[in-house]
Amino acid sequence: MAEQSIGALASKIVGPWAWWQAALKNPDAIGKTLPVHGDEPQQGYYRAKNKDKSFDPVAIYYPEGSSELVAYRNGREVRPDEIWTWCCRYPVSYAAYNAAMDGKGWPDDDKVVAAQVAPPEPTIGDNSGEVSEDEKIKDQIEAALKGVDTYAKITDDETSAKAQSLRNRLNELSGDADKKRDALKRPHLDAGAAIDKKWMPLVKNAKAGADKVKAAMEAWETTKLQRRREEERKAEKARLDAEKAAREQQGETAVIEAPAPVAPAEVAPAPIRATYGKAASVQAKTVVDKVTDWPKLAVYMSNHEECQELLRKLAQRALDAGRMNIPGITTTEAAKVR
Template sequence: MAEQSIGALAQKIVGPWAWWQAALKNPAAIGKTLPVHEGDAQQGYYRAKNRDKVFEPVAIFYPEGSDQLVAYRAGREIRPDEIWTFCCRYPVTYEAYNAALEGKGWPDDDKTVASQFTPPDPTIGDNSGEIDETEKLKDQIEAALKGIAAYAKIADDATASKAQSLRNRLNELSGDADKKRDELKRPHLEAGKAIDKLWMPLVKSAKEGANTVRDALDAWENEKLRRRREEERKAEESRIAAEKSARDQEGETAVLEAPKVETQPAPPSEPVGQIRATYGKAASVSVKIVVDQVTDWVALASYMSNHPECQDLLRKLAQRAVDAGRTNIPGITVSEKAAVR
């Protein structure tokens, strides 16, 4: 009975802090075995992010001799129900709370990030004048980049947390710089769009007309190529027929010259490989072998499989299939790899 009385007394004393203490030991339980309800703030020490995404210390407690719960955020009194859902998932120790309240930062702070968000003294006015935004961002980015060296190798979760803070800050600075770049560039883009709206229809219509003429020229050159190949084919057939006829008449040892095939020479003003014009430059004409159809995809893939571009494409397709949950892909091995997003 004595032990039960002592236990009950201990529970009475510890009870008001029980939720916070349990949350400190196991943050993953918050919202699960440790329920969170709006308007039901729990006594303890926490932190919440401000508009700059920087953590501020939060204390929620019953003042001595009072049954009314109070809350303080960075030393300013606020209503507990206003801050509870924003801070409940970030419990901190009493020592960490006091250190942050004194301006010493948090144990898991990255020094560079913390230095860039040191709150100004509200009693001192800023008479430094407007600082050039580009120079300010440049200085902050350079300072943040110098901090990367501290995370060349990460060996524990505490260091990983600090590294992530620096990464977040660099991404934020990158976004700020990009927004400013976009803001300054936008008027020029709008002016460019107005110019394009006026001139691009003219550019496109003239180009489409030129391409229509080019298609007609392509058709004519292909017809000429077809005729030339037909003449070459007939000439070859005539040569073979003449040789066969000579062998039949004079025997296998006879040596004959192949009959000459008369072809129509190209006009001097239109040399082979060019289309001359009375206005502007001449167009060059080239003949190339093009792939018409694929008759055996497997054979083609096998033939091209040693090409780096083909291998890169196959690797990407395999990864896409793995991402989709496929497990029966031949010719590959897979492994688990953590990726920070």
């Protein structure tokens, strides 16, 4: 092995386990206050990630009476400088290392995840090859979901780490299922996209034309409706004026025997009958013209569930943007896992 650097030798003299012990206490310091150099592996116990996302136990140490480091990955000797950068960010305790070497897994392993990531070797009579891909993923998801209730309440960091393992596995399975779904669906989507590219412009152009005609028809029907309302107002005013004149002529105390006014019956606008195609119905409808007082409108609508949900989202967006002292809400600090 290449000659150790002065820094590595000094580390050995001062305390060969110092870097590893400090990393165990504060993993976030690795690469910061605990520098990592590819040619200066540090004595200790670690784990290295495999392609299947399982971990192998790693030991790096100076054998008794030797001045050169040795390294073992899952019991197989490897070069310390080659394994170092793969394992340095995953320090583990000596007890955890021994447990992993004995096949007991890691303390932060979720049992379901460990079983799925590193499944047992097939045995004689195993017919798993006959299981379809979707059934296999379905079985794994169902098995993983059974472990969710285990983490309904988390009270320590070790359990939280196991929960994160299960969360990662479920997200991984979700991603795998989505990739398979997309791969199977993609040809149909591409075919559908090709059809839409050809036909949707025709659909949209014709619909836009029809909507333009509809807007003109609605404008005309609105004009007719306004004229009718104006005629009704004039008729009502004439009736009131005649009643007032009768009172003035006979005296305020005179009793005028006249039938009580009857509100004109609401007559639905006549349908628009075309020589081609179906007739169009016309409905008189009260619509919002413009908002004259936004605060009053907001207060009036604030008991509506959709309005409340929108206001809640807007308030959270404002908080996320750093705005504070938003009226009408209380806040609390919560940890969000990403």
